[in-house]
Amino acid sequence: MYVVLLGPPGSGKGTQGSIIAEQLRISHLSTGDLFREILQNPSHPLYPQVQVVDEGKLVSDDVVNLVVEDGIRKPEYRNGVIFDGYPRTIAQARALDCMLAAMDKKVDLVLDLDVTQDVLLFRILGRQVCPKCKKVFHERQGFKNCPDCGGPLVRRNDDNEETILQRLEEYRKKTAPLQEYYSKSKAVYIKLYIDDASKTAEDVNKEILELMKQNNVLYEVV
Ligand SMILES: [Zn+2]
Numbered sequence: 101m102y103v104v105l106l107g108p109p110g111s112g113k114g115t116q117g118s119i120i121a122e123q124l125r126i127s128h129l130s131t132g133d134l135f136r137e138i139l140q141n142p143s144h145p146l147y148p149q150v151q152v153v154d155e156g157k158l159v160s161d162d163v164v165n166l167v168v169e170d171g172i173r174k175p176e177y178r179n180g181v182i183f184d185g186y187p188r189t190i191a192q193a194r195a196l197d198c199m200l201a202a203m204d205k206k207v208d209l210v211l212d213l214d215v216t217q218d219v220l221l222f223r224i225l226g227r228q229v230c231p232k233c234k235k236v237f238h239e240r241q242g243f244k245n246c247p248d249c250g251g252p253l254v255r256r257n258d259d260n261e262e263t264i265l266q267r268l269e270e271y272r273k274k275t276a277p278l279q280e281y282y283s284k285s286k287a288v289y290i291k292l293y294i295d296d297a298s299k300t301a302e303d304v305n306k307e308i309l310e311l312m313k314q315n316n317v318l319y320e321v322v
Pocket residue numbers: 230231232233234235246247248249250251
Protein backbone atom coordinates (compact mmCIF):
# COMPACT_ATOMS: atom_id res chain seq x y z
CA MET A 101 0.00 0.00 0.00
CA TYR A 102 1.29 3.46 -0.92
CA VAL A 103 0.12 6.40 1.16
CA VAL A 104 0.77 10.12 0.74
CA LEU A 105 0.53 12.19 3.91
CA LEU A 106 -0.37 15.88 3.68
CA GLY A 107 -0.45 18.29 6.59
CA PRO A 108 1.03 21.61 7.70
CA PRO A 109 4.01 21.92 10.03
CA GLY A 110 2.76 21.08 13.52
CA SER A 111 -0.06 18.85 12.26
CA GLY A 112 1.48 15.73 13.76
CA LYS A 113 2.23 14.33 10.31
CA GLY A 114 5.53 12.76 11.32
CA THR A 115 4.00 11.13 14.40
CA GLN A 116 1.00 9.74 12.53
CA GLY A 117 3.30 8.62 9.72
CA SER A 118 5.35 6.44 12.06
CA ILE A 119 2.32 5.01 13.89
CA ILE A 120 0.45 4.17 10.69
CA ALA A 121 3.53 2.70 9.04
CA GLU A 122 3.81 0.26 11.94
CA GLN A 123 0.11 -0.54 11.94
CA LEU A 124 0.07 -1.28 8.22
CA ARG A 125 3.52 -2.91 8.19
CA ILE A 126 4.76 -0.49 5.59
CA SER A 127 7.75 1.85 5.71
CA HIS A 128 7.73 5.48 6.71
CA LEU A 129 9.76 7.32 4.10
CA SER A 130 11.11 10.77 4.83
CA THR A 131 13.09 12.42 2.06
CA GLY A 132 15.31 14.03 4.70
CA ASP A 133 16.45 10.58 5.84
CA LEU A 134 17.16 9.48 2.26
CA PHE A 135 19.22 12.62 1.64
CA ARG A 136 21.22 12.08 4.82
CA GLU A 137 21.90 8.45 3.89
CA ILE A 138 23.27 9.43 0.49
CA LEU A 139 25.41 12.19 2.00
CA GLN A 140 27.09 9.62 4.20
CA ASN A 141 28.05 7.59 1.17
CA PRO A 142 30.23 9.54 -1.32
CA SER A 143 30.28 6.60 -3.74
CA HIS A 144 26.49 6.73 -4.14
CA PRO A 145 25.63 7.61 -7.77
CA LEU A 146 23.41 10.49 -6.60
CA TYR A 147 25.99 11.91 -4.19
CA PRO A 148 27.15 14.80 -6.44
CA GLN A 149 23.59 16.01 -7.01
CA VAL A 150 22.60 15.65 -3.39
CA GLN A 151 25.70 17.40 -2.09
CA VAL A 152 24.41 20.78 -3.26
CA VAL A 153 21.72 20.54 -0.57
CA ASP A 154 24.46 20.39 2.00
CA GLU A 155 25.83 23.63 0.59
CA GLY A 156 22.46 25.22 1.32
CA LYS A 157 21.32 25.34 -2.29
CA LEU A 158 17.76 24.52 -3.20
CA VAL A 159 17.15 21.05 -4.64
CA SER A 160 15.29 20.72 -7.89
CA ASP A 161 12.25 18.49 -8.32
CA ASP A 162 14.40 16.26 -10.53
CA VAL A 163 16.92 15.54 -7.79
CA VAL A 164 14.24 14.88 -5.17
CA ASN A 165 12.49 12.52 -7.58
CA LEU A 166 15.71 10.63 -8.32
CA VAL A 167 16.41 10.24 -4.61
CA VAL A 168 12.90 8.90 -3.93
CA GLU A 169 13.02 6.57 -6.92
CA ASP A 170 16.33 5.20 -5.70
CA GLY A 171 14.90 4.88 -2.17
CA ILE A 172 11.63 3.07 -2.85
CA ARG A 173 13.42 0.33 -4.77
CA LYS A 174 15.20 -0.77 -1.64
CA PRO A 175 14.00 -4.04 -0.12
CA GLU A 176 12.82 -2.40 3.10
CA TYR A 177 10.22 -0.43 1.14
CA ARG A 178 8.87 -3.43 -0.76
CA ASN A 179 5.73 -3.82 1.35
CA GLY A 180 4.60 -0.29 0.78
CA VAL A 181 5.44 3.22 1.81
CA ILE A 182 3.91 6.12 3.64
CA PHE A 183 5.43 9.28 2.16
CA ASP A 184 6.05 12.14 4.57
CA GLY A 185 7.14 15.44 3.04
CA TYR A 186 6.90 14.16 -0.51
CA PRO A 187 5.51 15.03 -3.00
CA ARG A 188 5.58 18.77 -2.43
CA THR A 189 4.83 19.90 -5.97
CA ILE A 190 2.71 18.73 -8.88
CA ALA A 191 5.88 17.80 -10.79
CA GLN A 192 6.87 15.54 -7.89
CA ALA A 193 3.37 14.03 -7.67
CA ARG A 194 3.45 13.19 -11.38
CA ALA A 195 6.93 11.70 -11.07
CA LEU A 196 5.76 9.57 -8.15
CA ASP A 197 2.85 8.26 -10.22
CA CYS A 198 5.30 7.28 -12.98
CA MET A 199 7.71 5.56 -10.57
CA LEU A 200 4.94 3.56 -8.97
CA ALA A 201 3.38 2.70 -12.35
CA ALA A 202 6.75 1.30 -13.45
CA MET A 203 6.55 -1.01 -10.42
CA ASP A 204 2.93 -1.82 -11.22
CA LYS A 205 1.80 0.13 -8.14
CA LYS A 206 -0.06 3.35 -7.46
CA VAL A 207 -0.83 5.83 -4.71
CA ASP A 208 -3.68 4.07 -2.92
CA LEU A 209 -4.47 6.57 -0.25
CA VAL A 210 -3.95 10.26 0.52
CA LEU A 211 -4.29 11.30 4.16
CA ASP A 212 -4.78 15.01 4.53
CA LEU A 213 -4.45 16.28 8.11
CA ASP A 214 -6.46 19.46 8.11
CA VAL A 215 -5.60 21.10 11.40
CA THR A 216 -7.14 24.47 12.22
CA GLN A 217 -4.91 27.48 12.72
CA ASP A 218 -5.94 27.74 16.39
CA VAL A 219 -4.89 24.18 17.12
CA LEU A 220 -1.58 24.65 15.30
CA LEU A 221 -0.86 27.84 17.24
CA PHE A 222 -1.74 26.16 20.53
CA ARG A 223 0.52 23.21 19.79
CA ILE A 224 3.49 25.10 18.44
CA LEU A 225 3.39 28.10 20.80
CA GLY A 226 3.30 25.75 23.77
CA ARG A 227 6.06 23.56 22.44
CA GLN A 228 9.08 22.96 24.65
CA VAL A 229 12.20 21.14 23.62
CA CYS A 230 14.89 19.39 25.62
CA PRO A 231 18.19 20.64 24.16
CA LYS A 232 19.99 17.55 25.49
CA CYS A 233 17.88 14.67 24.19
CA LYS A 234 15.79 16.63 21.63
CA LYS A 235 12.48 15.34 22.99
CA VAL A 236 9.46 17.60 22.51
CA PHE A 237 6.87 18.42 25.16
CA HIS A 238 3.99 20.84 25.66
CA GLU A 239 3.54 23.49 28.34
CA ARG A 240 0.24 21.95 29.38
CA GLN A 241 2.17 18.90 30.62
CA GLY A 242 3.61 21.20 33.26
CA PHE A 243 7.26 20.11 33.03
CA LYS A 244 10.08 22.54 33.83
CA ASN A 245 12.75 19.94 33.24
CA CYS A 246 12.92 17.03 30.83
CA PRO A 247 11.29 14.01 32.51
CA ASP A 248 13.74 11.74 30.67
CA CYS A 249 17.14 13.33 31.17
CA GLY A 250 16.50 16.20 33.60
CA GLY A 251 17.69 18.98 31.28
CA PRO A 252 15.84 22.32 31.47
CA LEU A 253 13.21 22.67 28.72
CA VAL A 254 13.41 25.60 26.30
CA ARG A 255 11.36 27.07 23.47
CA ARG A 256 12.55 27.39 19.90
CA ASN A 257 13.19 30.92 18.73
CA ASP A 258 11.18 30.50 15.57
CA ASP A 259 8.14 29.15 17.41
CA ASN A 260 6.39 32.52 17.51
CA GLU A 261 3.01 33.46 16.12
CA GLU A 262 4.35 35.47 13.20
CA THR A 263 6.65 32.74 11.87
CA ILE A 264 4.02 30.06 12.36
CA LEU A 265 1.41 32.00 10.40
CA GLN A 266 3.98 32.60 7.67
CA ARG A 267 4.87 28.91 7.48
CA LEU A 268 1.19 28.02 7.37
CA GLU A 269 0.45 30.47 4.58
CA GLU A 270 3.37 29.09 2.57
CA TYR A 271 2.16 25.55 3.16
CA ARG A 272 -1.38 26.38 2.02
CA LYS A 273 -0.18 28.00 -1.17
CA LYS A 274 2.08 25.08 -2.03
CA THR A 275 -0.34 22.35 -1.06
CA ALA A 276 -3.58 23.55 -2.61
CA PRO A 277 -2.59 22.31 -6.09
CA LEU A 278 -1.58 18.92 -4.65
CA GLN A 279 -4.89 18.57 -2.83
CA GLU A 280 -6.66 19.23 -6.09
CA TYR A 281 -4.41 16.82 -7.99
CA TYR A 282 -5.07 13.98 -5.57
CA SER A 283 -8.77 14.61 -5.11
CA LYS A 284 -9.12 14.08 -8.87
CA SER A 285 -6.89 10.99 -8.89
CA LYS A 286 -7.88 7.37 -8.32
CA ALA A 287 -6.42 7.37 -4.82
CA VAL A 288 -8.82 7.31 -1.88
CA TYR A 289 -8.70 10.79 -0.39
CA ILE A 290 -9.27 11.07 3.34
CA LYS A 291 -9.37 14.48 4.94
CA LEU A 292 -9.24 14.57 8.69
CA TYR A 293 -10.44 17.80 10.21
CA ILE A 294 -8.77 18.53 13.55
CA ASP A 295 -10.14 21.51 15.48
CA ASP A 296 -9.70 20.25 19.03
CA ALA A 297 -6.33 20.89 20.63
CA SER A 298 -6.96 18.41 23.42
CA LYS A 299 -6.91 15.46 21.00
CA THR A 300 -3.91 13.20 21.49
CA ALA A 301 -1.95 11.43 18.76
CA GLU A 302 -3.80 8.22 19.73
CA ASP A 303 -7.19 9.92 19.31
CA VAL A 304 -6.24 11.19 15.88
CA ASN A 305 -4.86 7.79 14.92
CA LYS A 306 -8.11 6.05 15.92
CA GLU A 307 -10.07 8.47 13.75
CA ILE A 308 -7.77 7.86 10.79
CA LEU A 309 -8.18 4.08 11.09
CA GLU A 310 -11.95 4.47 11.40
CA LEU A 311 -12.09 6.59 8.23
CA MET A 312 -9.87 4.08 6.43
CA LYS A 313 -12.30 1.31 7.39
CA GLN A 314 -15.24 3.32 6.11
CA ASN A 315 -13.39 3.89 2.83
CA ASN A 316 -12.42 0.22 2.46
CA VAL A 317 -8.71 0.90 2.46
CA LEU A 318 -7.93 -0.76 5.77
CA TYR A 319 -6.81 -4.29 5.02
CA GLU A 320 -4.81 -5.30 8.03
CA VAL A 321 -3.84 -3.56 11.20
CA VAL A 322 -1.09 -4.86 13.43
ZN1 LIG B 1 15.90 15.33 27.75
